[in-house]
Amino acid sequence: MKKINRRTKVIIFTIMIGVIIIGAYIAGILIPDSGVAPDFSNTKLPPSFSHPFGTDWLGRDLFLRTLKGLxxxxxxxxxxxxxxxxxxxxxxxxxxxxxxxxxxxxxxFIDLVMGVPHTILIILISFACGRGMKGLLLGIAVTHWTGLARLIRGEVLQLRNQQYVAVSRKLGKSGSWILVHHLLPHLLPQFFVGLVLMFPHAILHEAAISFLGYGLPPEQPAIGIILSESMKYLSAGMWWLAVFPGALLVCIVLLVDRLGDNLRMIIDPYSAQE
Incomplete structure (x- = not known):
């Protein structure tokens, strides 16, 4: 039987990770609001077959609420x-x-943005925008572009000195033509991998800011909101309110980070030879 090479294994593993993440995302979207509605007849139930993550103080199924928040x-x-x-x-x-x-x-400007801790800058931006989804999105977007921008800058500086770019200039090609036909094809893999690697940081910052009360409103079943609300009930022995949502968040973040590493190995020829 022919042995599967390393690159094929990485591709199969990457597809499996993508299916898991997409499946969790679709499952959360398809959960109706009635699925996470209060049910006072099932309050504070520990994990069981009928409620894998248990229920909270309002009787809401924590598994469904965690998936929706995710x-x-x-x-x-x-x-x-x-x-x-x-x-x-x-x-x-x-x-x-x-x-x-x-x-x-x-x-x-990149040094200035990188010099300020991301959490503090996101809180300030979110607070200035009146919190909620808009402020959280703007805050995360403003603070997570610096590393990828430096990577793109270095890549473009290197490509500008390539011989085929110099030949295109000699032939009278414009800067925009060189950008579209020579630079962007080389930058797209870097952009895509950088986007995936940026993704787990964005998720963690969203959860952290919502946990601190500067992100999404309390009525949203986001992971940060669930963890923040669970702090009031941990001393009463309701450990499952924080353990399962937090563990699922960490698992998804690790899977996305691994997905980014695998994509870099598949797309980047230098990483593929490591």
Missing amino acids: SISLTIGIMASLISGAAAVLIGIAAAMGSRRIDGIINW
């Missing part, structure tokens, strides 16, 4: 990562293709 966290993570990734590509290209003065200003 879909909200994933939605915010996807949207914030896309906004932040697009900004990183534009800023990175502008820094590399612009004048030395523009490059210096952009690098100074």
